[in-house]
Amino acid sequence: xxxxxxxxxxxxxxxxxxxxxxxxxxxxxxxxxxxxxxxxxxxxxxxxxxxxxxxxxxxxxxxxxxxxxxxxxxxxxxxxxxxxxxxxxxxxxxxxxxxxxxxxxxxxxxxxxxxxxxxxxxxxxxxxxxxxxxxxxxxxxxxxxxxxxxxxxxxxxxxxxxxxxxxxxxxxxxxxxxxxxxxxxxxxxxxxxxxxxxxxxxxxxxxxxxxxxxxxxxxxxxxxxxxxxxxxxxxxxxxxxxxx
Amino acid sequence: xxxxxxxxxxxxxxxxxxxxxxxxxxxxxxxxxxxxxxxxxxxxxxxxxxxxxxxxxxxxxxxxxxxxxxxxxxxxxxxxxxxxxxxxxxxxxxxxxxxxxxxxxxxxxxxxxxxxxxxxxxxxxxxxxxxxxxxxxxxxxxxxxxxxxxxxxxxxxxxxxxxxxxxxxxxxxxxxxxxxxxxxxxxxxxxxxxxxxxxxxxxxxxxxxxxxxxxxxxxxxxxxxxxxxxxx
Numbered sequence: 001x002x003x004x005x006x007x008x009x010x011x012x013x014x015x016x017x018x019x020x021x022x023x024x025x026x027x028x029x030x031x032x033x034x035x036x037x038x039x040x041x042x043x044x045x046x047x048x049x050x051x052x053x054x055x056x057x058x059x060x061x062x063x064x065x066x067x068x069x070x071x072x073x074x075x076x077x078x079x080x081x082x083x084x085x086x087x088x089x090x091x092x093x094x095x096x097x098x099x100x101x102x103x104x105x106x107x108x109x110x111x112x113x114x115x116x117x118x119x120x121x122x123x124x125x126x127x128x129x130x131x132x133x134x135x136x137x138x139x140x141x142x143x144x145x146x147x148x149x150x151x152x153x154x155x156x157x158x159x160x161x162x163x164x165x166x167x168x169x170x171x172x173x174x175x176x177x178x179x180x181x182x183x184x185x186x187x188x189x190x191x192x193x194x195x196x197x198x199x200x201x202x203x204x205x206x207x208x209x210x211x212x213x214x215x216x217x218x219x220x221x222x223x224x225x226x227x228x229x230x231x232x233x234x235x236x237x238x239x240x241x242x243x244x
Numbered sequence: 245x246x247x248x249x250x251x252x253x254x255x256x257x258x259x260x261x262x263x264x265x266x267x268x269x270x271x272x273x274x275x276x277x278x279x280x281x282x283x284x285x286x287x288x289x290x291x292x293x294x295x296x297x298x299x300x301x302x303x304x305x306x307x308x309x310x311x312x313x314x315x316x317x318x319x320x321x322x323x324x325x326x327x328x329x330x331x332x333x334x335x336x337x338x339x340x341x342x343x344x345x346x347x348x349x350x351x352x353x354x355x356x357x358x359x360x361x362x363x364x365x366x367x368x369x370x371x372x373x374x375x376x377x378x379x380x381x382x383x384x385x386x387x388x389x390x391x392x393x394x395x396x397x398x399x400x401x402x403x404x405x406x407x408x409x410x411x412x413x414x415x416x417x418x419x420x421x422x423x424x425x426x427x428x429x430x431x432x433x434x435x436x437x438x439x440x441x442x443x444x445x446x447x448x449x450x451x452x453x454x455x456x457x458x459x460x461x462x463x464x465x466x467x468x469x470x471x472x473x474x475x476x
Contacts, residue, residue: 103259104367105360113352 015126015133025133026126029155032082032135038168039068039079040198041139042178043150044191047217048141050079051195053203054210069212073098075108075142075221077214081168082136082155090134090153094118108221111142111149115159123157137167143221164194170202177201188215189234192226196234208232260371262340263347267372281305281449283411284315284326285419285439286380287432288389288404293382294429295457296436297326298411298443298450299468305410305449316457318464320345321355323383324457325365328408329396330376337377340368358383358390362400370398378408384459411443411450418442433458437475444472 015025039052052068068087070078072094080087097117101109118138125131138153152160152167164182166174177198186194192213200206213226257263284297297315302308315327319341327334344364349355356364362381369377381392393406405423407415418439427435433456443450453470469475 100259104364105356106363107357107360110352116351 015128015131023126023156026156029082029133029135030137033137033155033167034169034171036081036083036136036168037068038166038170038174038199038202039081039139040164040166040174040178040195041079041141041150041152041162042164042182042186042191042195042198043141043148043162044186044188045148045184045218046188047143047191047215047219048077048148048150049188049191049195049213049215050077050139050141051192051199051211051213052079052081053199053206054212056210063209069214069225071214071223072114072140073109073142074223075216076111076114077141077216077223079139079141079167079214080136083134084136086134086136087138090118090122090136090138093121094140108144110144111140111151112144112159112161114142115140115151115153119153119157119159121157122153122155126155126157139165139167142216142223143218146218146221148216148218164198166198173202174198188217191215192230193234193237196231197238200235200238206235208235258371260367262344262368264343265340281411281447282315282326282328282409283407283415283440283443283447283450284328284380284409285407285415285436286326286382286391286393286405287419287423287427287436288382288391289427289429289432291384291389291460292429292432293324293384293389293391293459294432294436295324295326295380295382295459296433296440297455297457298409298440299452299455299470300450301331302449305447308451311452312468314455314466314468316455316466318457318466319381320358320361320383321349321463322385322459322461323358323361323381324459324464324466325382326380326408328378328380333373333377334379337365337368337372337379340372341365344368355385357385357387359387362390362392362394362402365392365394366398366400369394369396380406380408382457382459384461389459407439409443409450411440411447414443414446415439429458429460434476437469437472441472441476 037053037055042049054066070091072078098109122134126133133155140151150162164178181194208228208231216223281302286295295316301310301313317338319325379394392402440454455468457466
């Protein structure tokens with residue numbers, strides 16, 4: 001904000017272009033995302049894995065109240081990074097949009113359609129006077145026509161599709177772990193392992209109750225939270241590898 | 245935040261309304277408007293749907309107001325709908341379904357499945373001002389062939405064969421006699437034409453020839469025949 005007074009005119013209140021074509025409010029919203037703890041997504045032929053780190057400020061806080069993975073419909077999960085309150089608004093939008101599809105067509109909403117509805121909604125907040133962009137990035141994972149799909153939304157309202165990616169803090173470090181460990185024939189369990197290795201890349205003391213993992217299995221097409229015990233087993237395996 | 249600009253999909257719309265255009269609330273369609281008295285028949289075969297409709301529009305079944313009406317229309321790359329009841333209501337219903345189905349396909353890169361199209365048609369019938377229509381919807385998708393009858397309250401019923409319109413008892417008589425589940429598309433076409441012919445002979449709301457539609461994976465083919473000899 002220290003810049004000259006001319007720049008300040010372009011980064012207050014409403015989202016308008018600066019003379020060099022930038023939208024400062026959107027860039028600041030991206031900054032808010034990168035200050036959040038990370039979430040990862042891994043797509044395998046057997047389903048999609050979503051994972052997130054839970055940051056607990058005090059041992060007295062109930063870990064379960066830090067919610068970063070959300071079920072949007074039976075066959076769709078959403079992981080978030082950035083402002084939790086903003087994420088909740090988008091999650092609820094996605095839930096309502098998913099049910100609208102069932103009301104209107106009696107069908108489960110395709111993941112790409114849901115993601116694009118959400119990003120269109122996000123985009124509206126970058127073009128409206130008096131509105132502030134959403135300070136959150138989402139990973140939308142699920143099954144459409146039997147196929148696992150994984151999408152990212154960012155604060156500008158652009159959708160991207162991924163095989164595996166991370167949003168939030170230390171994204172680059174996690175991404176390089178994912179790029180190294182990804183192959184197109186991972187099974188769902190290996191997908192969970194890769195997601196945890198990604199999250200562990202920037203967090204030396206990753207514990208089973210400090211992460212949330214969920215899967216959307218291509219066979220059952222249903223969102224399931226992975227138990228703490230299963231996460232512990234995976235973490236023990238990862239710990240074993242790094243000790244060698 | 246109520247005045248966000250309208251960009252992209254309109255999520256605020258009720259699922260019982262079209263995304264494009266408004267349903268005007270009109271008083272019930274009076275006796276004097278054009279109605280299609282009508283007999284329309286739909287039969288699902290292994291990989292196709294055949295639809296047959298008569299060609300008469302009438303004023304209450306007492307005066308023939310048009311002798312060359314095409315009462316089956318394409319509404320989707322592989323689906324067709326029949327006009328039964330109020331002509332204005334049915335035409336407006338078809339315009340809405342065409343627009344919605346085209347928008348769906350353009351946005352998503354694939355056409356709506358037929359069960360989804362039938363749900364949409366039921367929702368629009370229920371939410372809209374189409375009090376006096378009773379169409380048949382027939383279509384083909386990856387799952388196979390589908391025939392539905394749709395009522396003005398939004399009821400959607402799937403069947404192997406169905407008939408709607410004022411000549412329905414006459415047409416059903418023929419179908420109940422000759423329908424079998426293993427009909428070929430040609431046999432079904434001939435059966436549907438004979439069913440409409442029976443109705444045309446005795447129902448004053450039906451007459452003047454037959455339109456035959458064949459819906460397959462390749463699309464919708466619609467042909468009119470003044471003479472039942474050609475298609476029996």
